[in-house]
Amino acid sequence: MGNGMNKVVDGLYLGNIRDSENRGSLSQNGITHILSVYNNAKPVLEDKTYLCINAADASSQNLSQYFKECIAFIHECRLKGGSCLVHCLAGVSRSTTVVVAYLMTVTPYGWEECLTAVKAVRPFVGPNAGFQQQLQEYQTTSVSEVKMSNTGGRRLKQWLIEQIKSGQYSGLEWEDDSLTMFRIPWKHAGKQDYNQEVDASIFKAWAVFKGKFKEGEKAEPATWKTRLRCALNKSPDFEEVTDRSQLDISEPYKVYRIVPEEEQKLGKTTAMVTTAGDIADLDCSSAELEELIKVASTDDYPSAIKRSYSPQEDGFNVQASPEYWSHGSIPVFSQMMISFYYGGQLMHSTVTSHPEGCRISPVQPQQRAVARGYSSDTMQSVHFPPADLIDNERQRQVTCKLLGHLERGVLVRANREGVFIKRLCQSRVFWSGHGEHGQHHGPVTCKLERDAVVKIFDTGRFLHALQLHQEGQIPAPDPTVTLCFGEELHDLSNAKNKLILVQITAMNCQQLLEAVNMRAVQSYNHSPSVEMSDEMASDQMARIYQDLCSYSAPQRTDCYRDNMTITA
Known part of the structure; x- marks a missing residue:
């Protein structure tokens, strides 16, 4: 199996x-x-x-x-x-x-x-x-x-105390005479006087001890620092003393207190405890699991998504892995029409149907794409058209520059509940569509926060609006979501002036809207030759409605959560 x-x-x-x-x-x-x-x-x-x-x-x-x-x-x-x-x-x-x-x-x-x-x-x-x-x-x-x-082997506490006693790391020293607190150097790599050999030495030593770094490999001081910070914060043996830490001086440091085992057993530090002993040394292992459970589905089998490691300031690589969208394995709900507009002109359109969704990004050299873990095995790749296709020289130059800020792109996935997106790129992204939290029945326009997984199209809201449209109460709802990269999008009236727009259409909802409109036109014509087509349209509507409405979306919990990140 x-x-x-x-x-x-x-x-x-x-x-x-x-x-x-x-x-x-x-x-x-x-x-x-x-x-x-x-x-x-x-x-x-x-x-x-x-x-x-x-x-x-x-x-x-x-x-x-x-x-x-x-x-x-x-x-x-x-x-x-x-x-x-x-x-x-x-x-x-x-x-x-x-x-x-x-x-x-x-x-x-x-x-x-x-x-x-x-x-x-x-x-x-x-x-x-x-x-x-x-x-x-x-x-x-x-x-x-x-x-x-x-205890599972040598503990972080034992290792760190040994390093303090060794005296070989500048800035790593006891804070008090009773040896219950210690200082650890905490200089930012962006400082002008930052010296990797000195300021990152203790973090490098931890990476070597954990088998995360070997001499000759590429140095990643930000990642080293994050790993030790994460281990300290997850361990029940340590507690940061923020009022003693000094982070705004020329030689900044943090102060940590060694928590006595008796205090741990009394539960005074339960808010910090994720594991005990050396279990806490696993580099943020609980964060990986949190990513898998934070948006648990109410279905029998919460479907697997590809865990997408988000770009972090501390230097983690972006990798593809499961994310949490339910019902993702049904092909009909995965279909999206993706259209690219530069300066209001349609440059390219494509239909995606990969059950794991797609990544929309500029064309990248093969080796860079593989390094970040994105491949055709995990999700479909959709690329922005090259700026060379733009006739106007000034527009072409500015668009090319903007594409340079879209390197990591966005992840998009469609299922029966709607369309979900996660922004990875540096550039700002604004969207307009029938999102989950919009007011009334019209589209909403919002900024897409980085690393947040957001439902930008809600099938339930669309169906409700479509029903009101059939009753003649409102205009036809739009099954399309518009993304605007690098520029604010207040409404769609000025969309043609934007450098880069991407429109994403939920194909199943588009088909349903067309069936509804066809039936309305045929009912208006009252011609005998149309009555059979009207019946066929009704059957088509019934099938699509049955598929789309075979779940109680309004009753289930959110299937996404903001700032979904996984640490290595």
Whole structure:
């Protein structure tokens, strides 16, 4: 079952028994450890590290007795920079239960949220009723104990104290005589006197220790700094003392307090705790999971989207991965007509139908596109027409300059609920259309915030407006959304003056509107030859309405959330 193993978070994959024996797939995903959970499980490949759990896929099977052992195995693998494949026979029930138990342990989320996250990347999974009950019991009785007892190797606290004592890092020193607080240098890389060898040395050391950097690789001081900052903020062992930190001086630093274990056990720092011991050292691992569950669908299977890593100031690469749009696998709802206008002139139109949506961006060299993780395997690529097609020289120059600020483009996806978009590019983007939060029944015009996933076209609002249009109460609603890049868009009356406009049309709603209009015209003509066509139009309308209205969109929660970002 399934089409290969699926990545859940960094270093953790879920699959079936065939995936566990596929050397090509194992090598491609960097699998070093394999956790097998099925009857008579045994090691198969000599070059892999195994943990074999003999368990049946039966509600009566006590799988929770193996949770602690499995969690330690997975976690040790990830801490060493490896990747672990967890599998059973089909990759549906037993292995999923183990993965969910692990995610519960290393993040603040409950078993249902973690299961939702796993379904986002592998939609057909589902522990049996007995395993679900065991996950519930683990959540209420055991998971907190495992969090507090799991040391999983060298902890961040131990490593950092050793670095302070070594005295080899400028600015890393104790803040008080009782050795309960310490300073860590925090100079911004944009400072004129920034010296990477000195100011980034402790962050580089952490990256080396975690296996995230080796000498000879490209230096990424901003990324190093982010990783250590994230580890500090996620760890229950540390708490920033903001009133002691000095960030506006020539040699800025932050101050952190070492939180005593007794205080942690009393729950005084529960707001900070995501994991305990070295679990907190995993580079923002809970943020990856948060991305998968923050917009959980009310459907049986929240559909997988491609996790799109958003460009961060701290230097993370942009990669493609699941995002959360429901019902994305139905082709008819994925179809969009995308039209490009330069200075009001139509330059190019194309129809997209990829179930994972598309990325609209300028043409990029192949190697740069691959480096950012976008490919035809994950989403369709749609490119802005080249500015060379513009006749007017001044307009061509300005448009070319603006295209330079659209490098990362936007991600767009259509499903039965509407059209969703995520802006990645530096340039401002304004949109006008039947969005989710518009007033009355007309289009709204808004600015698209960077890294926010927004529903720019709401199918429910369109259908309601279309019904009122049929009753003669309002003009026909527009199934098209207009995007304006680099310039404000107050209304569509001055659209022809804009350098770059992109119009996105929901094809299913366009077809429905055409059917409604056809029926209205034919009813007006009253000709015998038209009556049969009128009946055909009614059938077409009925089919499209049935498809579009086969869900209770107004009753479900938002399927997007602002500022959806994933850290590495």
